[in-house]
Amino acid sequence: MKENRIKIVDVRIHSIALADPPLCSSYGLHAPYALRTILELESEDGIIGISETYGGEAPAQALETLRPQVIGANPYRLTGLLSSMVEGKGAGTERSQMYLVPGENPLDTATRTYAAIEVACLDLIGKSVGQPVCDLIGGRVRNEVPFSAYPFYKHAGGGGEGDDVREDEYGVVLTPEALVREVKQMIEKYGFGSIKFKGGVLEPDLEIETVRLLYQELGPSVPLRIDPNSAWTVDTSVRVGIELAEELSGGGYLEDPTAGLENMAEVRRRLVAEGIMTPLATNVALTSFGDIPKSIELDAVQIILCDHHYWGGMRQVQHLANLCNVFGIGLSMHSNSHLGVSLMAMAHVAAATPHLTYACDTHYPWQSEQDEVVAVGRVPIINGCVRISDMPGLGVELDYDQLARGRERYKKCPYRKRDDEAEMQKHVNPNWKRILPRW
Amino acid sequence: MKENRIKIVDVRIHSIALADPPLCSSYGLHAPYALRTILELESEDGIIGISETYGGEAPAQALETLRPQVIGANPYRLTGLLSSMVEGKGAGTERSQMYLVPGENPLDTATRTYAAIEVACLDLIGKSVGQPVCDLIGGRVRNEVPFSAYPFYKHAGGGGEGDDVREDEYGVVLTPEALVREVKQMIEKYGFGSIKFKGGVLEPDLEIETVRLLYQELGPSVPLRIDPNSAWTVDTSVRVGIELAEELSGGGYLEDPTAGLENMAEVRRRLVAEGIMTPLATNVALTSFGDIPKSIELDAVQIILCDHHYWGGMRQVQHLANLCNVFGIGLSMHSNSHLGVSLMAMAHVAAATPHLTYACDTHYPWQSEQDEVVAVGRVPIINGCVRISDMPGLGVELDYDQLARGRERYKKCPYRKRDDEAEMQKHVNPNWKRILPRW
Numbered sequence: 001m002k003e004n005r006i007k008i009v010d011v012r013i014h015s016i017a018l019a020d021p022p023l024c025s026s027y028g029l030h031a032p033y034a035l036r037t038i039l040e041l042e043s044e045d046g047i048i049g050i051s052e053t054y055g056g057e058a059p060a061q062a063l064e065t066l067r068p069q070v071i072g073a074n075p076y077r078l079t080g081l082l083s084s085m086v087e088g089k090g091a092g093t094e095r096s097q098m099y100l101v102p103g104e105n106p107l108d109t110a111t112r113t114y115a116a117i118e119v120a121c122l123d124l125i126g127k128s129v130g131q132p133v134c135d136l137i138g139g140r141v142r143n144e145v146p147f148s149a150y151p152f153y154k155h156a157g158g159g160g161e162g163d164d165v166r167e168d169e170y171g172v173v174l175t176p177e178a179l180v181r182e183v184k185q186m187i188e189k190y191g192f193g194s195i196k197f198k199g200g201v202l203e204p205d206l207e208i209e210t211v212r213l214l215y216q217e218l219g220p221s222v223p224l225r226i227d228p229n230s231a232w233t234v235d236t237s238v239r240v241g242i243e244l245a246e247e248l249s250g251g252g253y254l255e256d257p258t259a260g261l262e263n264m265a266e267v268r269r270r271l272v273a274e275g276i277m278t279p280l281a282t283n284v285a286l287t288s289f290g291d292i293p294k295s296i297e298l299d300a301v302q303i304i305l306c307d308h309h310y311w312g313g314m315r316q317v318q319h320l321a322n323l324c325n326v327f328g329i330g331l332s333m334h335s336n337s338h339l340g341v342s343l344m345a346m347a348h349v350a351a352a353t354p355h356l357t358y359a360c361d362t363h364y365p366w367q368s369e370q371d372e373v374v375a376v377g378r379v380p381i382i383n384g385c386v387r388i389s390d391m392p393g394l395g396v397e398l399d400y401d402q403l404a405r406g407r408e409r410y411k412k413c414p415y416r417k418r419d420d421e422a423e424m425q426k427h428v429n430p431n432w433k434r435i436l437p438r439w
Numbered sequence: 440m441k442e443n444r445i446k447i448v449d450v451r452i453h454s455i456a457l458a459d460p461p462l463c464s465s466y467g468l469h470a471p472y473a474l475r476t477i478l479e480l481e482s483e484d485g486i487i488g489i490s491e492t493y494g495g496e497a498p499a500q501a502l503e504t505l506r507p508q509v510i511g512a513n514p515y516r517l518t519g520l521l522s523s524m525v526e527g528k529g530a531g532t533e534r535s536q537m538y539l540v541p542g543e544n545p546l547d548t549a550t551r552t553y554a555a556i557e558v559a560c561l562d563l564i565g566k567s568v569g570q571p572v573c574d575l576i577g578g579r580v581r582n583e584v585p586f587s588a589y590p591f592y593k594h595a596g597g598g599g600e601g602d603d604v605r606e607d608e609y610g611v612v613l614t615p616e617a618l619v620r621e622v623k624q625m626i627e628k629y630g631f632g633s634i635k636f637k638g639g640v641l642e643p644d645l646e647i648e649t650v651r652l653l654y655q656e657l658g659p660s661v662p663l664r665i666d667p668n669s670a671w672t673v674d675t676s677v678r679v680g681i682e683l684a685e686e687l688s689g690g691g692y693l694e695d696p697t698a699g700l701e702n703m704a705e706v707r708r709r710l711v712a713e714g715i716m717t718p719l720a721t722n723v724a725l726t727s728f729g730d731i732p733k734s735i736e737l738d739a740v741q742i743i744l745c746d747h748h749y750w751g752g753m754r755q756v757q758h759l760a761n762l763c764n765v766f767g768i769g770l771s772m773h774s775n776s777h778l779g780v781s782l783m784a785m786a787h788v789a790a791a792t793p794h795l796t797y798a799c800d801t802h803y804p805w806q807s808e809q810d811e812v813v814a815v816g817r818v819p820i821i822n823g824c825v826r827i828s829d830m831p832g833l834g835v836e837l838d839y840d841q842l843a844r845g846r847e848r849y850k851k852c853p854y855r856k857r858d859d860e861a862e863m864q865k866h867v868n869p870n871w872k873r874i875l876p877r878w
Contacts, residue, residue, distance in 0.1 A: 076575065076578060077579060078578065080579045129567075138518055139520065140516065141519050289765045315757070322758035354522050
């Protein structure tokens with residue numbers, strides 16, 4: 001029985017940028033670069049635990065302020081020491097809001113920061129004991145974690161600017177037909193078995209047409225989900241729900257059709273009254289434990305999209321999954337533009353979460369090898385799944401040359417936070433504003 | 440980055456008996472011996488993980504049936520492999536019942552068996568990596584875990600039979616005055632700062648008098664709890680709640696005054712209508728995740744007594760704690776007659792559970808050094824707390840001579856399950872039956 005005095009002796013916080021295609025959503029337009037933060041925790045004996053989180057100044061600064069508590073800490077205990085960031089009264093506070101993406105919601109700062117540290121601690125522990133992260137947090141219940149294709153309407157190109165401007169294989173996608181083509185390309189390349197389609201961009205009738213075309217082309221065995229990020233009124237949401245009742249019935253869902261739990265609940269009531277049981281999913285109306293009691297009371301949401309990045313880490317996602325199981329709520333997983341470190345963390349927590357009832361979202365197909373910071377290159381997605389291997393920790397290491405390139409891109413990048421509205425104003429219409437509901 | 444192929448190569452299941460004093464409750468009378476099971480999981484390199492659970496034939500047999508899955512397993516993964524025992528549809532099944540103690544409820548078999556294996560795996564892992572169990576499951580949030588004194592009315596003696604009959608320091612305790620004396624002895628010896636008093640034994644007026652005397656003698660700073668194990672009608676429960684409004688107000692609670700969630704809810708409504716906010720606690724009306732939605736809907740229970748032994752292990756208790764935090768429900772911890780292995784497991788999960796809002800129950804003071812199977816002897820309770828040290832795993836090892844004595848006692852013991860009713864019939868009244876409600 002040995003004592004293992006593992007101790008963190010260095011913290012490195014890397015702000016990086018990666019090319020991101022001009023993807024459209026009700027928030028606006030993705031900028032040419034997405035910002036991410038890579039965290040490294042190094043132990044006395046030179047083992048390095050890593051994680052990836054939201055980018056820009058605020059997330060890096062939030063991590064920086066914890067440096068004094070992290071240096072010298074035992075990674076097994078650090079999560080307990082910092083637990084007030086995710087537990088206690090915070091759990092009872094409603095903090096969902098409809099205008100900001102989760103990574104920019106200041107009410108999520110503590111849970112986002114904690115999550116980055118928790119994941120890096122788990123990776124460090126896993127690498128020190130030779131065990132995968134999923135097996136440190138309860139043990140895997142699956143080796144293959146299913147992800148959905150995540151098609152967007154988009155402008156031309158693959159992101160980047162100046163002499164770093166990128167091509168992409170998808171081109172302009174602003175019609176139903178183009179979106180079906182995009183989906184087919186993604187299925188061909190990654191083998192996805194379900195589709196999460198980002199709506200809220202074109203007129204609702206065109207988005208209905210898009211889903212119908214997908215259904216015709218892919219058949220009823222491929223679950224279809226549509227997510228307009230709260231762009232619709234209750235009436236429009238109900239109309240879409242009725243018109244797409246068949247298309248969304250086979251394991252699909254209607255995600256955040258409208259803003260706010262009350263409106264979601266009204267959409268639900270009116271659809272059920274029509275005999276339409278399409279579940280409503282969310283990562284906007286409900287983004288924290290504090291929002292759950294009201295949502296249950298109203299039956300506003302039937303599927304929660306978890307995300308360890310802002311729910312407070314892997315163990316909080318497991319708590320959430322258990323709660324969902326208890327209350328008969330489905331569980332899927334939310335994504336933001338990310339690289340392979342996040343993808344593996346998402347896969348590990350999903351692998352150790354029995355009550356994961358839907359394939360996870362991922363933006364990973366929108367990023368490219370050129371920006372990947374993971375040492376062996378892009379994480380494979382095969383048959384729509386990420387495989388959990390026997391590799392210790394998250395199963396990936398950093399490529400420090402690639403990381404340095406990411407930091408360089410970040411330095412050259414003129415912005416320090418995500419602002420999809422500004423990007424729309426720049427490229428589409430200087431007067432563009434996010435309006436909720438738009439239709 | 441090493442790979443650690445830790446493997447379980449041996450499973451040992453020890454049925455033991457320990458002297459138990461003739462404690463009274465609404466279930467009847469404790470028999471001269473309590474039955475427990477000690478589980479050992481040994482790894483290829485000779486590290487032994489241990490746990491303690493309910494005793495007698497059924498729990499040992501349930502563990503035995505898992506032997507083929509346990510042998511050869513990696514303890515990091517075994518909990519994932521067996522997760523269907525605690526997750527999945529089971530989580531949605533109501534399984535509380537009012538007549539059987541949790542250890543004898545057949546609907547709890549899977550969660551009880553899983554818990555014993557989970558704890559032994561965590562102990563094995565902790566001992567293999569030199570880390571305490573609480574730090575494997577999220578990290579400690581406290582080093583000192585508070586327990587309550589757990590006074591019972593009792594007959595004379597300290598348990599045991601024949602040439603193994605034991606003396607005890609408490610004697611006969613069947614009046615309010617004797618119970619106050621018993622509590623003072625316990626406080627003197629262990630420094631407890633709160634009192635969980637087992638009622639449901641004498642006439643309610645005598646139990647009210649007992650609580651009043653405790654309050655007079657100990658003052659308002661010592662939280663007082665009374666638990667008649669469902670012995671009362673709704674009317675009696677309300678009457679006791681009103682009469683003890685002041686005595687139970689300072690961090691106290693009224694535990695399982697009456698049987699069933701509906702009755703608990705009615706007691707709650709009527710007390711609140713009187714302006715009495717004494718919370719109702721339970722480990723009878725609600726003993727599984729499946730019972731929680733209805734309890735929340737009815738506001739039947741304001742405090743849940745967790746117990747890793749039958750809730751499905753430490754991580755399930757952490758899920759429960761999170762759920763309680765989300766819904767504003769308090770959390771305490773239930774106990775059954777147990778030895779030091781269970782005490783340490785209870786302390787470790789409590790140490791890694793931020794939302795533990797009340798001191799835990801423990802029967803530990805009712806057991807004696809003579810029966811303890813923990814190598815260094817009885818676990819100290821100082822200032823009412825069990826200290827979590829830096830020792831790996833649960834922080835205790837087995838004394839194999841003591842374990843052998845426990846097995847011998849078990850062999851000589853004429854019964855193979857707990858039956859408090861039979862014991863009452865034997866010693867008090869051959870026609871005694873548990874009647875709910877009795878008063």
